[in-house]
Amino acid sequence: MSVRAVATRAYREAVGALSASTVGSLLAGIVLSGLEAEFRLLPGLLVLVPALLATRGNVYGSLGARIATALHQGLLSPSLLTRDKRLESAVAAALASGLLTSAFAAIAAFVFLALLSEPAALLSLLAVAVLTGLLSGITLAGTVVLVVFAGYRRGHNPDTLVGPIVTTTGDIFGVFFLYLSAKVVLAL
Numbered sequence: 001m002s003v004r005a006v007a008t009r010a011y012r013e014a015v016g017a018l019s020a021s022t023v024g025s026l027l028a029g030i031v032l033s034g035l036e037a038e039f040r041l042l043p044g045l046l047v048l049v050p051a052l053l054a055t056r057g058n059v060y061g062s063l064g065a066r067i068a069t070a071l072h073q074g075l076l077s078p079s080l081l082t083r084d085k086r087l088e089s090a091v092a093a094a095l096a097s098g099l100l101t102s103a104f105a106a107i108a109a110f111v112f113l114a115l116l117s118e119p120a121a122l123l124s125l126l127a128v129a130v131l132t133g134l135l136s137g138i139t140l141a142g143t144v145v146l147v148v149f150a151g152y153r154r155g156h157n158p159d160t161l162v163g164p165i166v167t168t169t170g171d172i173f174g175v176f177f178l179y180l181s182a183k184v185v186l187a188l
Helices: 003-034 036-041 045-072 085-115 122-153 160-188
Strands: none
Touching: 003 122, 003 160, 036 045, 036 160, 045 085, 045 122, 085 122, 122 160
């Protein structure tokens, strides 16, 4: 296969995922603009947004890369019908890592705000961050596994799909679950 043919195929595989990523990020921005009241009621929440969204991409992008590599190496079958310890371990590690980084982000936001003499409630920030991390983590883990498996079965390179799909799903559901978590914490 020529270099041009490889480049054309890679472009065709990626353009749909990249387009969806762009539209998804715009939708996430619209949802984020609806959080104005929650930002006022939960000081420090705005500081958490970039950290929570960035860690979703890092953690679950890594999960997607691990699954794609295992598929390429023949260590994993692209099927959910049989249990696979490697897949279960990778998903569990990603969820744990996502929860730990969410908690760390909340604590770091609280400390930085305290250094700047800005009031923030540690328990509220921690509750929002961990709940957001849990809900978005479950959603992202499921999405990553399904997209990587489906793409691989259809002959696509899952490495091409993982980045844009994780970005889009992480932005949309991350912001949505941040909104939901803030509502829950404020209600309590």
